[in-house]
Amino acid sequence: MSIQTSVNAVENGVPVPKPQYDLNSIFTDSVINASGPKTHPRLRQLMASLIRHIHDFARENDLTVEEWMKGVEMINWAGQMSNDQRNEGQLLCDVIGLESLVDDITSKLLIGSNYEATKSAILGPFFRNDTPPTENDASIIKTMPSDGEVVYMHGIVRDAATGEPIEGVIIDIWQCSTNGLYEQQDPAQAAFNLRGHLTTDESGYYGLYCLRPVPYPVPDDGPAGRLLQLLDRHPYRPAHIHIMAGKPRYTSLTTQIFDKNSKYLTDDSVFAVKEDLVVDFRNLEGNPKATLELEYNIKISEMKP
Ligand code: BEZ
Ligand code: FE
Secondary structure, eight states, X not given: OOEEEEEEEEETTEEEEEEEEOTTOHHHHHHHTTSOTTSOHHHHHHHHHHHHHHHHHHHHTXXXXXXXXXXXXXXXXXXXXXXXXXXXXXXXXXXXXXXXHHHHHHHHHHHTTOTTSOOOOOOOTTOOTTOOOOOTTXXXXXXXXXXXOEEEEEEXXXXXXXXXXXXXXXXXXXXXXXXXXXXXXXXXXXXXXXXXXXXXXXXXXXXXEEEOOOOEEOOOSSHHHHHHHHTTOOOEEOSEEEEEEEOTTBOOEEEEEEETTOTTSSSOTTOOOOGGGEEOOEEOOSOTTOSEEEEOOEEEOBOOO
């Protein structure tokens, strides 16, 4: 590796020589070019870019072995803490905004400039793909917390291009309880508590009873929590409900809706809030099953041919 020295910093008005490393990227190019001819073209592209950025990061910051090892230890710790209940690698990406950025890129690639379609937001680590079917207008509250407020949530799913209601859209809804825990994190909650798996009827309608969501902290007893602490940040997310909506031939929508009165709307620890996804829970009268109502209509896009 070639190490060169140049003058590119000033201290007290005096130029300070700063070591420069591999200025012409000869070393970096040799690492990139080490990939063999059988490498998949997309992987070749992604790895070349990643290696270039990460080498530049090390050079620009004069990264030391000690600092690099701290990063390695954090990644190892994330692996050791992860299991089928917990995805610490994903959480680390979340707190540096990477899942949100990648979600935005993916959704723009899939739905293009169809600005009518409901905006996406990150999946997060608590989705379950085995939630049993829920009848329309049923309650997804299986374990009622003493401080829970019941919401009648309903809406129509439409085609983003035509505005026509769509029958047969599968909608998954999930949320945590008022203690900030999802059912798989909390033995005190019944299995599949606060999870619905509904199908829209012939008028595109879906409806269910759920809880008014509350803000909660992302798990902060592992490396993601430690990183938040080191960066002088809190672990809280604003009150939200997760939604997934899909039907064959349509682009599957993954999103979250956020209570407009919630704390942390402007400083979500995982950077998922979008203005269009902020909703208003209204008082509901005359329905013995709920004190609040949320009308949330969804627009999904047909897949591009
Ligand atoms: C969630 O909203 O469930 C979530 C998202 C990202 C990290 C942790 C939790
Ligand atoms: Fe969540």
